[in-house]
Amino acid sequence: MMDLAKRVIKQTVNDKRSIMMILVAPLLILTLVYFLLGDSNYKPTVGIEKGSLPEPLVTAMEEQHMHIKKLPSEAFDEPESYLKKHEAVDALFEMNDSSVSITLVESSTKGAKAMTAIQDALADVNPAAKMNISYVYGDADQTLFDSLGYVFLALFSFFLIFIISGMALVRERSGGTLERLLMTPIKRSEVILGYTLGYSVFAVVQAILIVLYAVYVLDLSSAGHIGWIFVMMVLLAIVAVSFGAMISVFARSELQVVQLIPFTIIPQVFFSGLIPLDLIPYHLGNLCYIMPIYYGAAAIKGIMVYGDGFAGIWMYLAGLLGFVLILFLINMQAMKKFRRL
Amino acid sequence: MIEVENLYKKFGKHPVIQGISMTIPPSEICCLLGPSGSGKTTLIRLMIGVIVGDEGTVKIDDVNMPNLSMLGDIGFMPQNDALYDDLSAEDNLRFFGGLQQMKKAALEARMNDVLALVDLTAHRKKMVRDFSGGMKKRLSLAASILHSPKILFLDEPTVGIDPVLKRTIWNQFQELKHAGTTIIVSTHVMDEVTECDKAALIYNGRLIAYDAVTALLAETTSGKVEELFIMASEKEGARL
Ligand SMILES: Nc1ncnc2c1ncn2[C@@H]1O[C@H](COP(=O)(O)OP(=O)(O)OP(=O)(O)O)[C@@H](O)[C@H]1O
Numbered sequence: 194m195m196d197l198a199k200r201v202i203k204q205t206v207n208d209k210r211s212i213m214m215i216l217v218a219p220l221l222i223l224t225l226v227y228f229l230l231g232d233s234n235y236k237p238t239v240g241i242e243k244g245s246l247p248e249p250l251v252t253a254m255e256e257q258h259m260h261i262k263k264l265p266s267e268a269f270d271e272p273e274s275y276l277k278k279h280e281a282v283d284a285l286f287e288m289n290d291s292s293v294s295i296t297l298v299e300s301s302t303k304g305a306k307a308m309t310a311i312q313d314a315l316a317d318v319n320p321a322a323k324m325n326i327s328y329v330y331g332d333a334d335q336t337l338f339d340s341l342g343y344v345f346l347a348l349f350s351f352f353l354i355f356i357i358s359g360m361a362l363v364r365e366r367s368g369g370t371l372e373r374l375l376m377t378p379i380k381r382s383e384v385i386l387g388y389t390l391g392y393s394v395f396a397v398v399q400a401i402l403i404v405l406y407a408v409y410v411l412d413l414s415s416a417g418h419i420g421w422i423f424v425m426m427v428l429l430a431i432v433a434v435s436f437g438a439m440i441s442v443f444a445r446s447e448l449q450v451v452q453l454i455p456f457t458i459i460p461q462v463f464f465s466g467l468i469p470l471d472l473i474p475y476h477l478g479n480l481c482y483i484m485p486i487y488y489g490a491a492a493i494k495g496i497m498v499y500g501d502g503f504a505g506i507w508m509y510l511a512g513l514l515g516f517v518l519i520l521f522l523i524n525m526q527a528m529k530k531f532r533r534l
Numbered sequence: 535m536i537e538v539e540n541l542y543k544k545f546g547k548h549p550v551i552q553g554i555s556m557t558i559p560p561s562e563i564c565c566l567l568g569p570s571g572s573g574k575t576t577l578i579r580l581m582i583g584v585i586v587g588d589e590g591t592v593k594i595d596d597v598n599m600p601n602l603s604m605l606g607d608i609g610f611m612p613q614n615d616a617l618y619d620d621l622s623a624e625d626n627l628r629f630f631g632g633l634q635q636m637k638k639a640a641l642e643a644r645m646n647d648v649l650a651l652v653d654l655t656a657h658r659k660k661m662v663r664d665f666s667g668g669m670k671k672r673l674s675l676a677a678s679i680l681h682s683p684k685i686l687f688l689d690e691p692t693v694g695i696d697p698v699l700k701r702t703i704w705n706q707f708q709e710l711k712h713a714g715t716t717i718i719v720s721t722h723v724m725d726e727v728t729e730c731d732k733a734a735l736i737y738n739g740r741l742i743a744y745d746a747v748t749a750l751l752a753e754t755t756s757g758k759v760e761e762l763f764i765m766a767s768e769k770e771g772a773r774l
């Protein structure tokens with residue numbers, strides 16, 4: 194078993210692309226995500242009718258984080274067609290005796306920024322309209338990266354290790370080395386454990402690197418102890434190795450591992466927390482219970498957002514351990530295809 | 535001693551081994567001879583127990599195969615190279631030796647021997663991905679004899695190896711035989727047959743002749759192995 198684990202480590206270290214994929218790629222993608230989801234400082238452009246708004250409101254709007262564009266009244270006859278023609282304007286704002294109307298190009302981040310800026314301006318003029326919003330977890334300054342970053346931690350530890358280990362196992366099969374190693378007195382359980390152990394080493398290094406980078410370089414905030422994040426990430430990666438081993442039984446070539454991604458990885462992405470599960474219709478959200486990533490992502494969210502410790506995440510931990518156990522038994526059976534003993 | 539009895543194997547609907555029975559006595563070299571696709575590789579894989587026959591039995595030293603504890607006594611060189619590209623030559627050997635539960639010191643000493651035998655000592659630290667086809671073949675051979683098995687299965691071991699080295703390797707096989715190793719070797723190369731004690735002619739998954747090489751050659755007019763083959767396949771054709 195140790196021989197196998199040592200070999201897996203040496204073999205992976207000797208393959209520079211694998212190392213890049215496990216260690217460098219996650220940091221690169223995480224950095225990219227950080228800039229994509231981070232605070233963009235976008236200044237929305239809001240169109241108002243020249244001379245129609247009360248002067249104090251216009252002043253209040255100018256103090257807010259937005260560009261004001263004074264437009265002739267024709268623009269407000271058909272606000273939709275105006276916005277379609279003028280891409281630079283994000284919203285039209287008009288006010289008459291009875292109502293306030295705002296037309297947005299689309300319900301996007303840009304639209305939301307325009308809305309917030311207008312609301313803040315209105316609240317400045319009329320303090321009665323002021324809303325006090327406070328958060329139980331996190332605060333208003335949190336960027337999208339802060340609230341979704343944890344999803345990526347879970348995705349990386351699962352996906353990359355799955356690909357690397359699944360491919361290596363398929364190569365072992367197609368190259369005949371599996372047959373050769375099964376011609377030695379090694380036990381089936383030792384083969385599976387040896388593999389898992391070998392890749393776990395990379396999982397640990399990867400988890401340490403990603404978490405330290407996310408927390409200390411990208412400033413991803415964590416309410417709970419980051420030690421628990423390591424534990425969950427490594428456990429998730431161990432599930433990924435077992436999962437990769439199982440997939441390699443069904444795939445005959447490395448290409449086929451890639452072809453199986455739509456069935457193995459993509460559904461899990463949806464249940465990793467990108468979409469709030471209780472918003473998914475027809476109780477399909479319950480499918481999450483068969484997806485390992487859900488357990489990892491939910492626990493990591495618990496730790497980073499709610500500050501959970503062992504008491505808060507033990508169910509997820511147990512869930513992942515359950516996966517490890519079940520996949521181990523499945524793999525023991527599947528290996529019989531290659532050697533009955 | 536290897537005893538094969540009434541062995542059948544189908545892949546899907548396609549029958550590949552159709553009722554082979556043969557006994558290979560210890561300390562002999564037995565070659566499996568047959569055209570491409572006749573079932574040589576499949577027969578070897580059945581004998582060592584990587585695959586299991588639909589019918590029939592294989593016994594090695596009176597133990598029914600497949601058997602885990604027998605595997606330590608068996609050496610197997612597959613037809614493809616079956617090596618790890620991302621490991622150096624010596625790390626490949628170290629790995630397979632380790633799986634055979636060889637002790638570290640014994641393993642290192644034996645590695646020096648087998649690497650010298652296949653003439654790879656100078657390349658032992660090189661990655662296998664940088665090896666030529668023939669070098670891989672030689673390393674694969676080294677890996678299969680590393681743990682000094684009692685029974686050695688070699689699937690076309692000398693393809694792509696130059697005549698001089700081939701000579702050395704065959705000399706080594708003879709030495710192993712005299713030391714008590716049983717060797718089963720599949721081949722296409724006719725001049726290797728005369729190195730063997732027994733030859734098994736396989737055609738379409740059937741054993742159409744199995745005897746001492748000298749006896750088989752005595753039946754032919756020219757004394758050449760090729761003729762043996764043509765005769766045998768004609769005989770088989772007539773029967774079908
Ligand atoms: N795993 C497998 N699945 C399906 N068919 C197989 C499998 N292995 C072998 N066969 C078929 O069995 C037949 C015999 O193959 P085998 O590899 O034993 O031939 P061989 O005598 O070793 O040929 P060669 O000299 O070319 O190596 C072939 O028709 C091959 O297609």
Ligand SMILES: [Mg+2]
Binds near residue numbers: 574575576613689
């Ligand atoms: Mg063959």
